[in-house]
Amino acid sequence: MTEKTAAAAAPTSDAAPRVPFTKGHGTGNDFVLLADPDGNVHLEAAQVAVLADRHRGIGGDGVIRAVPSRHVEEGRALLAAHPEAEWFMDYRNGDGSIAEMCGNGVRVFVHFLAEKGLVDLAPGESITIGTRAGVKTVSRLAHGYAIDMGPWSYLDPELAEEAASDAMVLTAGLADPRPALSVSMGNPHTVVPVASFEDLEGLDLTRAPEVDPAPAHGTNVEFVAAHEPLVREGVGRVRMRVHERGVGETQSCGTGACAVAVAMRAWSGEGGSDSWLVEVPGGVLGVDFVAHPDGTEHVVLAGPAELVFDGELTV
Numbered sequence: 586m587t588e589k590t591a592a593a594a595a596p597t598s599d600a601a602p603r604v605p606f607t608k609g610h611g612t613g614n615d616f617v618l619l620a621d622p623d624g625n626v627h628l629e630a631a632q633v634a635v636l637a638d639r640h641r642g643i644g645g646d647g648v649i650r651a652v653p654s655r656h657v658e659e660g661r662a663l664l665a666a667h668p669e670a671e672w673f674m675d676y677r678n679g680d681g682s683i684a685e686m687c688g689n690g691v692r693v694f695v696h697f698l699a700e701k702g703l704v705d706l707a708p709g710e711s712i713t714i715g716t717r718a719g720v721k722t723v724s725r726l727a728h729g730y731a732i733d734m735g736p737w738s739y740l741d742p743e744l745a746e747e748a749a750s751d752a753m754v755l756t757a758g759l760a761d762p763r764p765a766l767s768v769s770m771g772n773p774h775t776v777v778p779v780a781s782f783e784d785l786e787g788l789d790l791t792r793a794p795e796v797d798p799a800p801a802h803g804t805n806v807e808f809v810a811a812h813e814p815l816v817r818e819g820v821g822r823v824r825m826r827v828h829e830r831g832v833g834e835t836q837s838c839g840t841g842a843c844a845v846a847v848a849m850r851a852w853s854g855e856g857g858s859d860s861w862l863v864e865v866p867g868g869v870l871g872v873d874f875v876a877h878p879d880g881t882e883h884v885v886l887a888g889p890a891e892l893v894f895d896g897e898l899t900v
């Protein structure tokens with residue numbers, strides 16, 4: 586962060602400027618959150634990596650800057666069509682790289698805005714925010730938040746009819762290479778089915794799984810195993826683990842849960858469902874497919890968001 590940034594964010598009479606931060610998480614996917622109401626905070630990748638470092642910094646899977654849309658180029662581009670998208674989620678992975686979207690991050694971001702008094706949002710009310718994957722409408726529930734993630738898509742449009750597989754995952758402790766399906770939720774995902782919960786537990790996600798063909802911009806890789814029966818009382822039930830691009834294995838990935846639901850529904854055909862409960866190591870996420878008035882199908886992601894502690898950075 587620049588000195589100008591720090592001084593603007595939290596001026597003090599002493600030498601070292603202090604920048605307030607908040608730590609939060611959604612199903613164990615954890616973030617460092619910074620409020621930047623004046624658009625003064627300039628985060629370099631190396632600075633993000635230090636903030637996210639669990640030994641030398643605060644620690645987190647990602648860093649989220651809450652900034653008015655008018656202060657960032659990507660936000661200004663959204664405002665013409667969506668003037669209501671006052672706040673923009675500037676999301677960075679723990680290694681400092683920029684990602685288009687973060688499903689858990691959106692919930693935690695909106696909870697942060699609401700709890701810090703930056704927006705008024707009571708249970709039952711909704712807010713539209715800007716992200717690098719477009720605007721998202723987030724509804725506050727009695728417990729947690731539901732995000733309209735918009736339409737999903739296959740990374741390979743030719744798969745629209747077949748929905749079989751378009752990639753192979755070669756490593757992660759798999760006995761054999763496994764076919765996988767590439768799904769976009771604004772950010773890229775590679776979903777790999779495994780046979781059982783035991784197989785899921787046995788995976789080695791200490792390193793990024795090798796995907797062939799290698800995705801041009803990297804990918805998040807989700808491994809998924811089904812409950813037996815897969816669908817109970819109309820709801821599909823699965824368990825997943827994820828290796829996130831730019832982070833490593835995480836306790837949860839919201840966009841990953843959506844991608845898993847897309848793939849499982851496609852693979853199950855008539856035996857699938859439009860409603861899914863996705864178990865992640867850090868909790869449970871809900872994913873629903875809903876018809877949007879514009880004729881497209883949208884994915885709605887629901888889950889908790891918690892703020893854990895506040896602190897001050899000295900810069």
Ligand SMILES: N[C@@H](CCC[C@H](N)C(=O)O)C(=O)O
Pocket residue numbers: 614678683684685686687688689690772773805829830831832835837838839840841
């Ligand atoms: N944990 C997030 C996804 C964060 C971005 C991802 N690592 C990427 O690079 O695409 C989620 O909850 O969706």
